[in-house]
Amino acid sequence: MQLSRTDKYTLGALLALNVVLKFCWLGVNELSGDEPFTVFWAQQKTSDLLGMFRDENNPPLYFFLMKFWSVGTPFEVPWLRVPSALFSALAVWPLFLLARRHVGTWGAVSACLLFSFCNEHYTYAHEVRAYSLLTLLTITGMWQVDRMARREPRALLWLVLLNTALAYTHFMGWAAIGIQLLCTLFVREWRPAHKGWFKAALVTLTLFLPYGWLFAQRVGASVSQGTWLSAPAWDEPYSMLWRWSNAPVITVAFLCVIAFALWRTRARNTAIRLGLVWAGVPLLGLFFLSFAVPLYLDRYLVWAAPGFAFLVAASLCVIAENKAVVRGSLAAACLGMLVTFAPWKDNGVKPSAVVQEFDKWKPFEADACYIAPYWYGLTYVAAWEPEALKGDGAYINNWLGRVNMYELEGPLRKEDLPVEPHSVVLLIDAGSELIDPRGVTKQLIREHYPVVDSVEADKKVWVYRFRK
Numbered sequence: 001m002q003l004s005r006t007d008k009y010t011l012g013a014l015l016a017l018n019v020v021l022k023f024c025w026l027g028v029n030e031l032s033g034d035e036p037f038t039v040f041w042a043q044q045k046t047s048d049l050l051g052m053f054r055d056e057n058n059p060p061l062y063f064f065l066m067k068f069w070s071v072g073t074p075f076e077v078p079w080l081r082v083p084s085a086l087f088s089a090l091a092v093w094p095l096f097l098l099a100r101r102h103v104g105t106w107g108a109v110s111a112c113l114l115f116s117f118c119n120e121h122y123t124y125a126h127e128v129r130a131y132s133l134l135t136l137l138t139i140t141g142m143w144q145v146d147r148m149a150r151r152e153p154r155a156l157l158w159l160v161l162l163n164t165a166l167a168y169t170h171f172m173g174w175a176a177i178g179i180q181l182l183c184t185l186f187v188r189e190w191r192p193a194h195k196g197w198f199k200a201a202l203v204t205l206t207l208f209l210p211y212g213w214l215f216a217q218r219v220g221a222s223v224s225q226g227t228w229l230s231a232p233a234w235d236e237p238y239s240m241l242w243r244w245s246n247a248p249v250i251t252v253a254f255l256c257v258i259a260f261a262l263w264r265t266r267a268r269n270t271a272i273r274l275g276l277v278w279a280g281v282p283l284l285g286l287f288f289l290s291f292a293v294p295l296y297l298d299r300y301l302v303w304a305a306p307g308f309a310f311l312v313a314a315s316l317c318v319i320a321e322n323k324a325v326v327r328g329s330l331a332a333a334c335l336g337m338l339v340t341f342a343p344w345k346d347n348g349v350k351p352s353a354v355v356q357e358f359d360k361w362k363p364f365e366a367d368a369c370y371i372a373p374y375w376y377g378l379t380y381v382a383a384w385e386p387e388a389l390k391g392d393g394a395y396i397n398n399w400l401g402r403v404n405m406y407e408l409e410g411p412l413r414k415e416d417l418p419v420e421p422h423s424v425v426l427l428i429d430a431g432s433e434l435i436d437p438r439g440v441t442k443q444l445i446r447e448h449y450p451v452v453d454s455v456e457a458d459k460k461v462w463v464y465r466f467r468k
Contacts, residue, residue, distance in 0.1 A: 003097075007105055011096050014112045018089035021116060022125045025344050026078035026085060031386070032349040035128040036378035039080060040389045040396075042066035048392065057218050059211065061168040062130035075387065080128050088125030088132040091306065092116060094143040099310055101146060102271035103317045110330040111313035115306050117337035120243045123347070124302055130169050131302045137166045138176040138303040142278065145180050149193035159200040164207045171215065175282060176303050177201065183277050189270045222293055228434055229294035236296055237287050243298055244305045246340035253336070254312045257329075261315035269318055275311025279304050350458050351383035354428060357457035361426055361465045363403040367418040368425050371400075372432035372441060374407035376461075380428065408432070411440035417448060425449050427464040 003011065031039065041052055042063055049067070053060055065083060073079045092112040099108035115121060124131040141162045147155035163180075166173030181201070184194040208215070238251070245251040261272055282304035290296040316329045363369050371377045381388050381396060388399050400407070406416070418425070425445050432441060442464070446452060449466030457463045 003100070007100060010105060010109060011093065014092045014096060014109065014116070015089065018092050018116055019086075021122070021343060022085040022089040023082070026081045026126060027076075028344065028346045029126060030349065030351055031077055031080075031128070031382040032347075032351055032379060033127070033129075035080075036382040036389060037375065038063065038066060038128045039070075039382065040378050042070055043390045044392060053211075053214060057171060057222075058130075059168045059170060059173075059215075061165060062133055062170075065133075066128065075390065077386075081126050084127055084129065084132040085125050087136045088121060091132070091136045091139050094136075094140040095306055095310070098139070098143040098146055099271075099313060102274065103314050106327055106330055107271075107313045107317045110316065110334055111306075111310045113334040114309035114312060114337055117246070117334065117341040118244060118305065118309070119246050119341060119343075120298065120302070120305060122341075122343050124299065129299075131299055134166070134170045134173060134176070134303050135306060137162055137169060137173070139306050141166060141176065141180060142183070142307075145183065145190060145193050145197065148196045149184075149190045151192065156196050156200055159196070160203045160207075163200055163204040167204060167208045168211065171218070172300050172303060175286075177204070179278055179281060179304075182281060183274060186277055187270060187273045190274070222295075227294050229290070229297060231291050231294050232287060232296040237283055240283060240298060240301060241308070244308045246337055250333075250336045250340065254308075254333070257319060257333075258311060258315045261318050265318055269314065271314035272311065272318070275307050275314050278307025279311050280307075282307075348459060351379050351461075354380065354430075354457040354461050354463060355383045357455055357463045358426065358428060361424070361453075361463070363405065363426055366404060366424045366426045369403055369405040369428075370408055370412065370426070370441070371405060371428045371430070372408040372412075373430065373435045374409045376428065376430035377405075377407040379430070408441065409435060411436040411438070412444050414444060417444070423468055425466045427466070429462045429464060431460060 041049055044052075046067075049060070049063060052058070066080075069083050070080070073082070092115060095115060096108045096112050099111040103111070121132075121135070124135070141159060144155050144159040144162060148159060163173075163177050166176055181197055184190045184197050205212075241255070242248055242251045245254055258272075261269070265272060267273065282301055286301060287296055312333060313330065316333060317326055319329060320326055358369075371380060377396070377400065378389070381399065385399070388396060391399070425448075427441070427445065429442075433439070445466045449468060451467040453465040453467070454462055
């Protein structure tokens with residue numbers, strides 16, 4: 001479908017808006033969560049990086065993109081986040097083209113603005129993680145299935161390339177590929193793409209075979225051993241929609257609009273069906289699956305969230321026959337998202353505060369310092385001396401060893417306590433219950449160092465000082 005000149009200008013304006021938005025406030029948050037992990041491994045030798053994938057739930061594409069990006073750019077937080085910001089900004093391109101085909105220009109603009117002004121999406125646009133790339137590839141894949149249903153040229157080839165990239169970006173990419181299949185089954189206008197989807201899936205599976213055994217191994221471990229998450233509460237689907245809508249009142253309003261549109265169209269509208277499958281199936285499907293294998297996490301559903309923006313815009317387009325009413329409703333929805341949009345706010349996570357509190361208790365004079373769980377060690381290093389992330393694992397261990405700091409992979413053992421205890425042991429607890437659910441580490445240290453001081457230096461990160 002050829003775009004009119006007006007549509008091209010509109011799409012250009014949406015892209016420009018997103019580039020400006022997504023490239024602002026790139027450094028407002030410190031490196032935290034899994035970002036230091038990504039940054040560290042992106043600096044490692046290719047052989048070491050490939051070895052990491054054997055034990056981690058991380059496909060390689062984003063890590064190699066970051067490795068390439070890091071070669072010629074400053075090693076600074078804003079620069080490290082540029083690729084994610086760019087992927088998120090580009091996502092409005094396929095979203096506009098897909099929505100324009102089904103709900104017209106006004107609906108397409110609204111879907112893109114609902115996406116652009118979503119605080120949840122903005123968060124992942126500013127993380128050194130694969131989630132914004134996963135979102136971009138998911139939307140573009142949905143657009144290619146739509147093109148394939150209309151028998152447009154080269155759609156099958158593009159779908160193969162996009163789905164292969166999805167599979168190598170994140171394991172949830174396979175869920176996004178599965179949603180494409182469901183759309184070809186339950187959206188009548190997409191049924192002509194059914195056979196083409198299977199052809200693309202077969203080629204994608206073949207191209208994924210080099211990594212397939214690792215994928216099967218990691219999935220098997222998650223099923224048999226469980227994950228670090230727990231089963232979700234019953235209100236989690238609503239909480240997820242809240243994240244996608246910025247505020248509770250907007251969430252309720254959007255749900256009412258969707259319900260009314262379903263009633264008014266008897267659930268026969270193509271765009272509404274598409275949005276329901278794209279957003280609703282992952283939202284509820286992953287929720288119920290998580291009672292067996294806990295996986296219900298906002299970042300694992302980020303690729304489904306644009307489907308909700310698409311669904312809301314599609315629903316608003318059919319709530320009335322009067323164009324002025326429809327356009328006014330679309331504008332009101334976008335305005336509601338805009339006034340609750342706060343891109344300048346930080347996430348409140350400050351690993352540097354942990355470093356400051358830790359330093360107050362003079363780690364160089366302590367008998368030993370421990371970090372639990374071990375993966376917080378890279379976060380601590382990133383806050384203390386970011387350049388250290390350029391070193392390998394041995395360098396990180398030597399760097400931590402200068403202050404007798406040790407990363408705990410499980411409960412502390414008695415033989416790992418200082419041989420000749422004198423006065424002080426320090427502990428950074430960033431969720432030690434994940435590796436030590438019985439609290440053995442604290443109990444053991446307290447037996448030898450009974451006087452305890454503590455402070456919550458960061459969100460759910462405590463610094464403890466144990467003394468004689």
